[in-house]
Amino acid sequence: MNDIRMIRENPEEFKQRIEARQIEVDVDQILALDTQRRALITQVEEIKAERNAGSKLVGKTKDPAERQQLIDQMAGLGDKITALDTQATEVDRELNDILLGIPNLPDADVPIGKDETENVPGPERGAPLREFGFEPKPHWDLAEELELIDFERAAKIAGSRTYILRGDLARLQRALIDWMLDVHTSRHGYLEVQPPYQVFAETLVGTSQLPKFADTLFHDIEEDKWLIPTAEVPVTNFYREEILDGNTLPVYHVAATPCFRREKVSAGRDVRGIKRVFQFMKVELVKFVKPEESADELMRLVDEACYIAEELGLHYRLLDLCTGDLGFGAAHTYDIEVWAPGCQEWLEVSSCSNMRDFQARRANIRYRADNGKPALLHTLNGSGLALPRVLIAIMEDH
RNA sequence: GGGGAGGUGGCCGAGCGGUUGAAGGCGCUCGCCUGCUAAGCGAGUGUAGUGUGUUAAGCACUACCGAGGGUUCGAAUCCCUCCCUCUCCGCCA
Numbered sequence: 001m002n003d004i005r006m007i008r009e010n011p012e013e014f015k016q017r018i019e020a021r022q023i024e025v026d027v028d029q030i031l032a033l034d035t036q037r038r039a040l041i042t043q044v045e046e047i048k049a050e051r052n053a054g055s056k057l058v059g060k061t062k063d064p065a066e067r068q069q070l071i072d073q074m075a076g077l078g079d080k081i082t083a084l085d086t087q088a089t090e091v092d093r094e095l096n097d098i099l100l101g102i103p104n105l106p107d108a109d110v111p112i113g114k115d116e117t118e119n120v121p122g123p124e125r126g127a128p129l130r131e132f133g134f135e136p137k138p139h140w141d142l143a144e145e146l147e148l149i150d151f152e153r154a155a156k157i158a159g160s161r162t163y164i165l166r167g168d169l170a171r172l173q174r175a176l177i178d179w180m181l182d183v184h185t186s187r188h189g190y191l192e193v194q195p196p197y198q199v200f201a202e203t204l205v206g207t208s209q210l211p212k213f214a215d216t217l218f219h220d221i222e223e224d225k226w227l228i229p230t231a232e233v234p235v236t237n238f239y240r241e242e243i244l245d246g247n248t249l250p251v252y253h254v255a256a257t258p259c260f261r262r263e264k265v266s267a268g269r270d271v272r273g274i275k276r277v278f279q280f281m282k283v284e285l286v287k288f289v290k291p292e293e294s295a296d297e298l299m300r301l302v303d304e305a306c307y308i309a310e311e312l313g314l315h316y317r318l319l320d321l322c323t324g325d326l327g328f329g330a331a332h333t334y335d336i337e338v339w340a341p342g343c344q345e346w347l348e349v350s351s352c353s354n355m356r357d358f359q360a361r362r363a364n365i366r367y368r369a370d371n372g373k374p375a376l377l378h379t380l381n382g383s384g385l386a387l388p389r390v391l392i393a394i395m396e397d398h
Numbered sequence: 399g400g401g402g403a404g405g406u407g408g409c410c411g412a413g414c415g416g417u418u419g420a421a422g423g424c425g426c427u428c429g430c431c432u433g434c435u436a437a438g439c440g441a442g443u444g445u446a447g448u449g450u451g452u453u454a455a456g457c458a459c460u461a462c463c464g465a466g467g468g469u470u471c472g473a474a475u476c477c478c479u480c481c482c483u484c485u486c487c488g489c490c491a
Binding site: 005009038041042044045046048049051052054055056057058059060067070071072073074075077078243372374 | 415416448470
């Protein structure tokens with residue numbers, strides 16, 4: 001969520017920066033609601049002060065007649081308060097709903113662009129492109145021939161966009177997860193965590209999947225629990241409503257979890273293979289840092305994720321996402337894409353983002369700043385890496 | 399799933415309708431004292447919102463004693479609903 005004070009004080013700047021995302025924001029409406037909200041609060045608080053003072057006096061007054069007179073004087077105050085409170089709550093909710101639906105402000109150094117075609121790719125890195133003396137096969141053909149993935153039986157038991165990893169491929173995934181966790185814990189200083197895979201709606205609001213992207217999530221209506229689309233969701237929310245000791249920052253967490261995604265919006269896209277599926281494993285990196293350090297921490301996060309691609313001998317590149325393609329909560333994002341020679345495309349295996357205080361404000365995650373006061377911290381997250389796509393690249397390459 | 403206990407400030411723990419944002423203790427911060435440390439003495443020590451200040455300090459007010467409703471002039475205290483923790487029984491990987 002964006003800071004209402006920043007919007008109030010610099011509405012033009014806010015409008016200009018947010019609209020670099022190719023969206024329209026009605027700043028005037030926000031300002032009007034904000035003004036209205038504050039007026040109502042001021043008004044109702046005055047009456048509350050009056051009531052509090054009056055009630056105190058009643059408590060002190062011993063004479064029954066005098067007492068009753070005071071009570072009579074305050075008749076109707078309660079109703080006024082209730083009415084104004086209700087109005088204030090409504091306006092507040094309306095404003096809040098609007099703010100929850102507005103994405104984060106892009107950083108000043110994010111390339112301006114309309115959509116994914118204007119992302120800025122960095123140089124190709126890692127292992128050199130492989131020379132094949134033949135046409136490399138896409139992984140769905142390879143895996144079927146080698147009996148490493150069983151799509152048919154998966155479809156029988158669980159429908160489309162599901163898969164069964166078999167034998168060496170299942171083993172490879174397990175080994176990769178283990179190794180990635182080891183690298184991030186021992187080489188990069190992360191603490192390994194195993195979070196719940198099903199969470200409250202509130203938790204998803206904190207990281208900004210809700211309220212806007214409910215249609216991409218699996219939801220158990222009976223228990224009102226949601227399956228996580230990424231470990232970012234539970235892990236970032238660990239410290240919700242907390243004030244962390246500034247000395248404990250930065251906090252680094254790494255988690256390997258399944259990720260559940262409905263992929264409704266992508267219906268019909270990438271239906272073959274395991275590139276876009278309803279459930280997949282991902283090793284996720286999450287950082288909680290002081291605001292002044294988040295820009296540097298983003299670059300370090302990118303390096304940490306790249307290290308995995310590098311060590312695996314993959315051919316990869318970095319993509320600086322433009323304003324039009326930036327994720328909802330991100331202020332700046334670098335994607336890591338690995339080359340898959342079989343399906344002949346770049347596969348996104350990681351998306352490393354600085355969320356700045358966007359999630360921290362939603363989830364109320366703070367730290368005790370040097371001046372002794374609580375302040376919002378910054379959160380970052382990135383995959384390190386997403387398993388199925390890494391498997392694709394390795395399979396098609398080797 | 400059934401029964402019992404309980405959720406109060408950084409922590410422990412009182413309060414059970416009125417000047418209680420909350421006794422007392424611990425912790426922490428600052429000062430005094432002191433070979434050092436400990437002890438002792440004094441003062442201070444929640445979060446957020448609104449208003450007013452130069453978007454500072456400060457000041458005033460409002461809200462917050464698990465969450466949300468209700469009763470009342472007034473609720474941490476009474477009533478209802480929900481959530482969570484502990485515990486006993488049942489079931490179970």
